[in-house]
Amino acid sequence: MQWIENGDLSFLDNRGMNGFLEYEKAVREIIAKVRVNGDKALLSYTKQFDHVDLETLHADSEHIATAYRDLPGTFIEVIKEAAGNIRSFHEKQKPDSWDVTHADGSRLGQRVTPLDAVGVYVPGGTAAYPSSVLMGAIPALVAGVKRIVLVSPPQKNGEISDGVLAAANEIGIKEIYQVGGAQAIAALAYGTETIKPVDKIVGPGNIYVTAAKKEVFGTVAIDSLAGPSEIVILADDSANPDWLAADLLSQAEHDPLSMAILVTTSKSLGKAVESHIQKQVRSLPRAEIAKKSLDDFGKIILVEDYDDGIKTVNKLAPEHLEIVVTNPEQILPEVRHAGAIFIGAYSSEPVGDYFAGPNHIIPTNRTARYSSPLSVESFVKRSSIIQYSFEAMQNNGRKIAEFARYEGLEAHARAIEKRIQE
Numbered sequence: 001m002q003w004i005e006n007g008d009l010s011f012l013d014n015r016g017m018n019g020f021l022e023y024e025k026a027v028r029e030i031i032a033k034v035r036v037n038g039d040k041a042l043l044s045y046t047k048q049f050d051h052v053d054l055e056t057l058h059a060d061s062e063h064i065a066t067a068y069r070d071l072p073g074t075f076i077e078v079i080k081e082a083a084g085n086i087r088s089f090h091e092k093q094k095p096d097s098w099d100v101t102h103a104d105g106s107r108l109g110q111r112v113t114p115l116d117a118v119g120v121y122v123p124g125g126t127a128a129y130p131s132s133v134l135m136g137a138i139p140a141l142v143a144g145v146k147r148i149v150l151v152s153p154p155q156k157n158g159e160i161s162d163g164v165l166a167a168a169n170e171i172g173i174k175e176i177y178q179v180g181g182a183q184a185i186a187a188l189a190y191g192t193e194t195i196k197p198v199d200k201i202v203g204p205g206n207i208y209v210t211a212a213k214k215e216v217f218g219t220v221a222i223d224s225l226a227g228p229s230e231i232v233i234l235a236d237d238s239a240n241p242d243w244l245a246a247d248l249l250s251q252a253e254h255d256p257l258s259m260a261i262l263v264t265t266s267k268s269l270g271k272a273v274e275s276h277i278q279k280q281v282r283s284l285p286r287a288e289i290a291k292k293s294l295d296d297f298g299k300i301i302l303v304e305d306y307d308d309g310i311k312t313v314n315k316l317a318p319e320h321l322e323i324v325v326t327n328p329e330q331i332l333p334e335v336r337h338a339g340a341i342f343i344g345a346y347s348s349e350p351v352g353d354y355f356a357g358p359n360h361i362i363p364t365n366r367t368a369r370y371s372s373p374l375s376v377e378s379f380v381k382r383s384s385i386i387q388y389s390f391e392a393m394q395n396n397g398r399k400i401a402e403f404a405r406y407e408g409l410e411a412h413a414r415a416i417e418k419r420i421q422e
């Protein structure tokens with residue numbers, strides 16, 4: 001991990017969307033081929049990139065039954081409980097339609113309607129993510145989306161992961177295709193013989209998936225350009241270095257491009273966290289990924305005091321922020337930019353990844369400055385309702401016509417004036 005003791009955060013300039021450029025050409029070609037060759041291109045790319053020769057794009061419905069047989073019953077219970085927590089949290093986010101009738105009889109309002117069809121991308125290249133099935137699809141279910149399509153690449157054994165299928169089945173998602181990468185995004189956006197297009201694509205994925213989402217944006221909506229996972233921990237001497245090391249590793253193990261950062265007022269804590277990381281990383285199955293991520297992007301940033309720490313955190317605008325200081329409640333109101341904020345020693349980041357209820361699809365790459373975690377809002381749209389009465393038109397028509405004429409739009413003015421009584 002690199003130590004930063006002079007407040008220099010210029011490393012942030014090298015993250016962000018710059019990396020997309022080198023993948024854009026490859027991804028454009030994949031999308032173009034899917035548009036022309038449909039299912040045939042999906043099957044051929046799955047063979048090329050996932051090394052699986054599929055007979056069908058549909059997830060095998062018999063496999064759902066065997067997935068249940070092969071998974072431990074305790075894990076199914078955990079999926080059910082996590083799904084319940086995620087559903088309850090998202091139920092609170094439901095936006096309401098409203099309208100107001102004024103004294104002159106005019107009615108103004110806002111009507112909220114769910115999207116018709118959405119695609120949920122569930123990553124599956126280097127690990128399977130049943131948790132992302134729950135996080136991607138439950139807010140869509142709560143919003144009332146009728147058609148939810150799940151895509152995820154087949155695993156090395158040639159099939160979609162048991163856990164992904166079981167999680168989808170638990171929440172009633174039936175339309176599932178075993179295809180991933182940029183080709184899956186192209187299919188969701190433009191449609192193929194088997195996969196009918198959707199209106200919005202959500203969910204995280206690797207650089208190919210994200211570059212493809214950027215490319216199809218406009219034809220469909222997307223949730224965000226979610227980059228590799230990030231964690232920032234703001235800690236003082238009161239924190240347990242062994243636990244902090246474990247939390248930093250939890251995100252470093254996702255991807256060699258993940259970013260794990262400790263911001264601390266205590267040099268001795270930093271040193272202790274560093275040595276715990278070295279001890280812990282060796283025994284991790286994904287040690288190589290975690291090591292690469294920490295070597296390339298891991299940082300220990302030494303700050304003068306809490307104020308300096310908060311300023312640093314706000315500049316980093318991380319996906320996940322843990323606040324592990326003596327009095328975290330004092331810090332919380334000062335945090336302006338962070339996707340999810342975990343408070344105190346027991347709120348370890350994986351609590352949010354799997355179980356607590358808030359969504360784990362969260363803005364990365366400093367986009368927490370202006371965007372929010374995936375939510376029920378992501379799956380609805382609003383229509384404005386405008387109903388003018390005779391009286392409202394007589395009271396306001398002349399003002400509207402004046403505004404229109406100022407803009408040089410005579411037809412607008414006349415449309416209004418036809419309705420005004422002399």
Ligand SMILES: NC(=O)c1ccc[n+]([C@@H]2O[C@H](COP(=O)([O-])OP(=O)(O)OC[C@H]3O[C@@H](n4cnc5c(N)ncnc54)[C@H](O)[C@@H]3O)[C@@H](O)[C@H]2O)c1
Pocket residue numbers: 026049050122123124125126127129132153179180181182183204205206207208209226227228229254255258360361362
């Ligand atoms: N933000 C979140 O909520 C969240 C959740 C889970 C995972 N993640 C992130 O999602 C990512 C998952 O990545 P992954 O790779 O494991 O799975 P993935 O499903 O995103 O990508 C796998 C696909 O990439 C395509 N691909 C691989 N090599 C290619 C190549 N050379 N050319 C073209 N296409 C290629 C293949 O089609 C393959 O199916 C990680 O970065 C992880 O951190 C984020």
Ligand SMILES: N[C@H](CO)Cc1c[nH]c[nH+]1
Pocket residue numbers: 129131132228229230251319353360361
């Ligand atoms: N931490 C990831 C988001 O950055 C989400 C996740 C899924 N499974 C485990 N973790």
Ligand SMILES: [Zn+2]
Pocket residue numbers: 229250251254353
């Ligand atoms: Zn995680």
